Amino acid sequence: MDEMTRLRELRADAPVPDRAGLAPGRERLTDAIAGKDRRRTFALRLRADWRIASLGAVVAVTAAALVLTQVVGASAPAPSAPATVVGDLDLSSPAAALNRAADHLERQEVPPEPRADQWIYIREVDGWQEQQWEELPEKVRKKTPMTYSPDQWVPYDDKAAENDASDTDYRTARESYRIAAALPEDPEALLARLREVFPTGSGPDGAPEAKDEHSFRALAVLLESYPIPPDALARIYRAMATVGGVKVTDHLIRDASGREVIAVTRKYDGSDSRREILIDPVDYSYAGNRDVVTRTHTIPWDSGAPATVQKRGEVLIDIARTHAAVVDAKGQKP
Structure with a gap:
């Protein structure tokens, strides 16, 4: 799947989205209405039961001619002073940070697997998507059941x-x-297994990913799941540290909710942005994800719309998971 193309289509700075830019979103909404849960990374969570659809798709299907008067461009949070050691954390390298996290997780008791009748509750902060929803005209909202x-x-x-x-x-x-x-x-066998579970794109879904990029994406997809047994999470972190191109930011960053978190990063191959997997520095749980521009560049549009400028440090995606729990019923919160 060509994820950066989809992201750029959703972030285009044109006053009216073109048909090519909205086509992937339209497909995602159609799938969501049909009962398919799409990946959340590039989708606005519009809740009808637990189904997911993208904001771009909502605009495309319910108001194809809608003019978006404002496209929000999030700026990068100001980092704290660089330091490779923060408290008890060692952020000098991916191996140092992730192996320490794994050591901690391996000491934790493994809870029982959830029962078949239980539910997974997730709360995530995503200010950009929330604001985009709030800015939709009321007539557009009324035309969607979500x-x-x-x-x-x-x-x-x-x-x-x-x-x-x-x-x-x-x-x-x-x-x-x-x-x-x-x-x-x-680690090598673990990564090979995840590449099998989450296969790379081909044909209309985008060119196949190189091995390391594929491994990192597969890890990121699995880490969005909840719950993951702590001993399994430890193995995942140890394997992540071995992926080529993976780095760890040498200071804690602020996520979308304002928390300080660890950022494990890898630049997208052939792209001007990087994926960041965020980890809680206290219990080492998955804390969200970000996409950040690594080089200021201009994106031209075949439609003739004004080119989009993405600036170095601009945060394209910023999702913070603030709560995750196993509960006994839908609608219940811990």
């Missing part, structure tokens, strides 16, 4: 979704838990 909410509940056992093979990146909470729990200790 509403924006930072809270979502996903059934742990969802056999219908497990049998839907149309999205190769999507796995139910139960599938993800069991995939993670069964991962091998050896």
Whole structure:
């Protein structure tokens, strides 16, 4: 999947989105209405039960001629003073940071697997998507049965979704838990297994990824799942430290919720941006993700719309997971 192309289409600074830019979003909304859960990275969480659809798709389907009067460009949070050692954290290298996290997780008791009748509650802060939803005209909102909410509940056992093979990146909470729990200790074998589970794109879904980029994306996809047993998370972190091109920011950064978090990064191959996987520095749980521009550049548009300028340090995606829990019923919060 050509993720950066989709992101740029959603971030285009043109006053009216062109048809080419809205086509992927239209497809995602169609799939969501049909009952398919798409990847959240480039989708606005518009809740109808627990289904997901993109904001670009909402605009395309319900108001194709809608003029977006403002496209929000988030600026990068101001980093703290650079330091390779922060308290008990060693941020001098990916191996130092991630192996320390793994050491901590391996000492934790592994809780029982959730029951089939339980639900997964997730709350994520994503100010850009929330503001885009709020800026939609009321008439547009009324034409869609969905509403924006930072809270979502996903059934742990969802056999219908497990049998839907149309999205190769999507796995139910139960599938993800069991995939993670069964991962091998050896980092190379672990990464090979995840590349099988989350295959790379081909044909209309984009060119196949190189091995290291594929590995990092597969790790990022699995880490969005909840829960992951702590011993499995430890193996995942140790494997992540071995992926070519992976770095760790030598200081804690501020996420979308204002927390200080660890950022494990890797630049997209052939692109001017990087993916950041965010980790809580206290319990080493998954804390969200960001996409950040690494070089100021201009993106021309074939439609004749004004070119988009993306500036170094601009945050394109900034999602902070603030709560995650296993609950007994949909709508319940811990």
